[in-house]
Amino acid sequence: xxxxxxxxxxxxxxxxxxxxxxxxxxxxxxxxxxxxxxxxxxxxxxxxxxxxxxxxxxxxxxxxxxxxxxxxxxxxxxxxxxxxxxxxxxxxxxxxxxxxxxxxxxxxxxxxxxxxxxxxxxxxxxxxxxxxx
Amino acid sequence: xxxxxxxxxxxxxxxxxxxxxxxxxxxxxxxxxxxxxxxxxxxxxxxxxxxxxxxxxxxxxxxxxxxxxxxxxxxxxxxxxxxxxxxxxxxxxxxxxxxxxxxxxxxxxxxxxxxxxxxxxxxxxxxxxxxxxxxxxxxxxxxxxxxxxxxxxxxxxxxxxxxxxxxxxxxxxxxxxxxxxxxxxxxxxxxxxxxxxxxxxxxxxxxxxxxxxxxxxxxxxxxxxxxxxxxxxxxxxxxxxxxxxxxxxxxxxxxxxxxxxxxxxxxxxxxxxxxxxxxxxxxxxxxxxxxxxxxxxxxxxxxxxxxxxxxxxxxxxxxxxxxxxxxxxxxxxxxxxxxxxxxxxxxxxxxxxxxxxxxxxxxxxxxxxxxxxxxxxxxxxxxxxxxxxxxxxxxxxxxxxxxxxxxxxxxxxxxxxxxx
Numbered sequence: 001x002x003x004x005x006x007x008x009x010x011x012x013x014x015x016x017x018x019x020x021x022x023x024x025x026x027x028x029x030x031x032x033x034x035x036x037x038x039x040x041x042x043x044x045x046x047x048x049x050x051x052x053x054x055x056x057x058x059x060x061x062x063x064x065x066x067x068x069x070x071x072x073x074x075x076x077x078x079x080x081x082x083x084x085x086x087x088x089x090x091x092x093x094x095x096x097x098x099x100x101x102x103x104x105x106x107x108x109x110x111x112x113x114x115x116x117x118x119x120x121x122x123x124x125x126x127x128x129x130x131x132x133x
Numbered sequence: 134x135x136x137x138x139x140x141x142x143x144x145x146x147x148x149x150x151x152x153x154x155x156x157x158x159x160x161x162x163x164x165x166x167x168x169x170x171x172x173x174x175x176x177x178x179x180x181x182x183x184x185x186x187x188x189x190x191x192x193x194x195x196x197x198x199x200x201x202x203x204x205x206x207x208x209x210x211x212x213x214x215x216x217x218x219x220x221x222x223x224x225x226x227x228x229x230x231x232x233x234x235x236x237x238x239x240x241x242x243x244x245x246x247x248x249x250x251x252x253x254x255x256x257x258x259x260x261x262x263x264x265x266x267x268x269x270x271x272x273x274x275x276x277x278x279x280x281x282x283x284x285x286x287x288x289x290x291x292x293x294x295x296x297x298x299x300x301x302x303x304x305x306x307x308x309x310x311x312x313x314x315x316x317x318x319x320x321x322x323x324x325x326x327x328x329x330x331x332x333x334x335x336x337x338x339x340x341x342x343x344x345x346x347x348x349x350x351x352x353x354x355x356x357x358x359x360x361x362x363x364x365x366x367x368x369x370x371x372x373x374x375x376x377x378x379x380x381x382x383x384x385x386x387x388x389x390x391x392x393x394x395x396x397x398x399x400x401x402x403x404x405x406x407x408x409x410x411x412x413x414x415x416x417x418x419x420x421x422x423x424x425x426x427x428x429x430x431x432x433x434x435x436x437x438x439x440x441x442x443x444x445x446x447x448x449x450x451x452x453x454x455x456x457x458x459x460x461x462x463x464x465x466x467x468x469x470x471x472x473x474x475x476x477x478x479x480x481x482x483x484x485x486x487x488x489x490x491x492x493x494x495x496x497x498x499x500x501x502x503x504x505x506x507x508x509x510x511x512x513x514x515x516x517x518x519x520x521x522x523x524x525x526x527x528x529x530x531x532x533x534x535x536x537x538x539x540x541x542x543x544x545x546x547x548x549x550x551x552x553x
Contacts, residue, residue, distance in 0.1 A: 049552045
């Protein structure tokens with residue numbers, strides 16, 4: 001038994017709590033962040049090429065595979081059998097795709113027909129834990 | 134009636150590949166619980182001649198030569214992805230009957246026949262995109278025919294994952310080239326009998342007179358015959374799939390401690406009872422056994438048949454009976470292998486109630502339902518019996534050298550994305 005006080009409802013003889021009728025669910029962040037449980041996956045970030053977009057080393061990202069990727073989306077892409085996370089840009093004029101990092105130390109990747117390329121999923125949220133807590 | 138059978142293509146392999154895209158186009162196999170034998174193969178692995186059920190040590194040379202990637206079974210992952218597929222499928226039918234971890238029948242009478250093909254092509258695409266698992270769907274007037282159709286859907290890419298068998302011409306064409314031994318419900322014994330009568334294809338079988346079929350194969354074979362002729366009669370709730378359910382393991386190091394082995398047996402029984410309920414069956418007889426190494430001269434065997442007064446599917450009841458007998462029969466030897474086999478299995482409905490049954494079955498039943506619901510909710514067996522072995526102890530006795538991370542059920546094992 002911990003030293004948390006035990007609260008026994010119904011033992012007090014006075015008024016019932018006026019909040020009782022409003023008791024129910026509490027906010028559930030998972031429900032807010034996961035629109036489609038069937039298509040949602042989580043992954044941990046290792047590396048800093050998306051640092052300036054707020055995706056840091058060690059963060060957990062929420063990936064929804066049901067979303068059709070569009071230019072400007074942050075995506076989990078698979079290029080020549082390897083995963084990466086970048087901003088997706090489709091270049092209409094040149095009929096090619098770009099994977100754009102958000103860190104000036106990295107350069108963007110041009111995806112051509114010679115690459116085996118797919119977008120594995122679209123990133124919807126990033127969970128970042130602050131170092132000081 | 135129209136049924137759709139949805140079958141996940143090389144399911145376990147597809148689950149592994151989803152998180153290892155570099156394994157696309159490479160031969161991949163998944164091994165049984167104890168890394169014993171091959172239980173799933175990618176197309177590439179099939180092509181280099183690896184057979185289903187082949188012991189892993191026997192294919193070591195082939196595996197090395199062709200750079201085959203082998204995985205231990207990762208049922209947390211397969212179970213979770215299977216649930217996702219099933220939930221998506223359930224949105225498209227008033228009645229979904231899950232038949233195995235990677236297969237389900239859907240009633241599809243609410244969709245006009247001329248729309249079925251396009252409709253389910255979209256479902257195939259959605260499941261592929263959302264969950265990442267490729268599936269094939271066969272649609273036909275009976276479940277047995279839907280199974281046949283799904284094989285064609287898988288075999289020919291031009292079908293875009295869906296094969297619709299909605300008239301007799303298509304049925305005849307499909308059955309003519311379909312080996313009778315591959316038809317759902319035709320077991321090895323039935324096939325042998327039919328071979329003796331010169332029947333090789335499903336079409337030859339379907340064209341045989343019903344009298345002969347009844348004489349050769351009795352009721353089960355006759356039901357399959359009717360189904361192949363478009364008469365809907367297989368109710369999978371009534372179809373007891375596995376005549377026995379078992380779980381056995383070889384230990385890396387011998388176990389001679391009674392408490393330890395008891396826990397292992399209980400754990401096996403819990404798994405068997407889960408399977409029993411999944412197929413809506415009950416059982417009134419089981420066997421538990423253990424034996425010492427086969428390579429010693431005086432192999433010691435502990436083997437006991439336990440018969441129950443009333444057939445049941447309740448885990449606690451089976452476990453109580455097991456433990457009673459274990460404690461009465463125990464002899465200590467260095468056991469290398471142990472197992473539990475449910476031997477007498479029957480459909481759940483229509484079970485004879487014993488007049489002298491003193492057990493409060495209703496209460497047991499409720500407890501069981503609550504436990505099953507919790508496990509379903511978590512996608513994992515989070516509740517355990519006190520007598521069961523702890524999951525953390527299992528790796529000590531079973532071999533799982535090639536297990537992939539439990540990407541979708543354990544937060545410490547989620548996919549790592551290198552972002553460089």
